[in-house]
Amino acid sequence: MGNTGGKREGKDPGGPLSPTKETPSTFDFVHGKGGILQQASMDDSLDLPPGTLKEMLNRQSELPDQRMRVKMMESPGMENKHSPVVFKWEGGGKNVFISGSFNQWTSKIPLTKSHGDFTTILELPEGDYQYKYYVDGQWQHNPKQPTKANEFGAINNVLKVSKTDFEVFDALAIDSSTSGTKQRNLSGSPPGSYGQEIPTREMQTNASGPPFLPPHLLNVLLNKDVGAQYEPTLLPEPNHVMLNHLYALSIKDGVMVLSATHRYRKKYVTTLLYKPI
The missing domain is CATH 2.20.25.290 (N-terminal domain of TfIIb)
Incomplete structure (x- = not known):
């Protein structure tokens, strides 16, 4: 048995919860002395009432469905189909970007200028999204598209991506792949068997010649x-x-x-x- 050199420092709310490089934690074993190994609990470090952290963990364990859904979404083997969505800005400007909930508002995606308008195509999975345009250093929404106020009162454009909206593209893709397979299977030669035998003279004389006129x-x-x-x-x-x-x-x-x-x-x-x- 032994005691820790900084066991009382763990009671300090300002101290670190785990050993770090700046405040190393070591165990000193002294022979002949008995003691109890103590460690500061997270309740003591966070100044929470006794048993509060345990109650929070129990509440988390009562939500198995939510954890299961998160686990399924993060599974790499789960197929998440994306659909092409066109974003278009017609309000002018020199530099136009877009950001939204589809990228967690973490980055600005540039739009390409074409004939006075700015467009871009993003591959998005099925779901509801909020987005906004960043035009020449200012956040703006498109008044021609559906809008919605978020929890902070800001107005954003909203978009709903549904799989049924892209059934035509799926049908065209299947049709093109099917026709391509048929074209590969077809050859330019007429049907029938082929060999290395030369036809006899009788077969050549019995064959009908070309017509005199079409x-x-x-x-x-x-x-x-x-x-x-x-x-x-x-x-x-x-x-x-x-x-x-x-x-x-x-x-x-x-x-x-x-x-x-x-x-x-x-x-x-x-x-x-x-x-x-």
């Missing part, structure tokens, strides 16, 4: 019947792919007919050339 050019305008709704001298409106092509009709009675259709603004003109054979 299908849209086989529909000759002069071979169409003029409907009852058109005048006899008018032809139906041609397709745009039929313009600027020379057509030859079948030879009848020793005469070959050539035709070409051109467009002049909103009108179509078809020219016919008759050549005897």
Whole structure:
């Protein structure tokens, strides 16, 4: 057993509660002497009535739900999704900053000037926030946005970030990722199996060759019947792919007919050339 060299100094309210470099605390053991090791309690150091600190600790232990919520919020494995929020200041100025409860009012975030306005985009989690603008050394709130007076009577802008407000962005992100996956899975080659075997001659002869004319050019305008709704001298409106092509009709009675259709603004003109054979 032993006694401390500064046990009585612990009773001094102005003394430190724990050992420091300036006031070291050591234990001196003296043989042959019996004693009781004493330490100043926090009740004595803080000049509190006896049992006050114990009662405060008991009250803290009666709030398990609150401690559990704080523990869950501080857990690194807990996913806390952030959403982009645009802040815009239209009141002029040279240097504009923003600060709010989203950063505990500890720092000023600069805004970027664009076409006379100042904007910035912050990633914020879901919740309610208060913020204010710092314009040329003065705190100002935006009168065009919702406001609220805090406990000190100052007027701040308020903002509520809800997950439902960003469902469109989530849907677009999912759609873009899905389309990107589909594009990566698709290739430019036609479907089917591939190998190193050369096709036989029979397979080459049975394969159909390319058409003599594209299908849209086989529909000759002069071979169409003029409907009852058109005048006899008018032809139906041609397709745009039929313009600027020379057509030859079948030879009848020793005469070959050539035709070409051109467009002049909103009108179509078809020219016919008759050549005897």
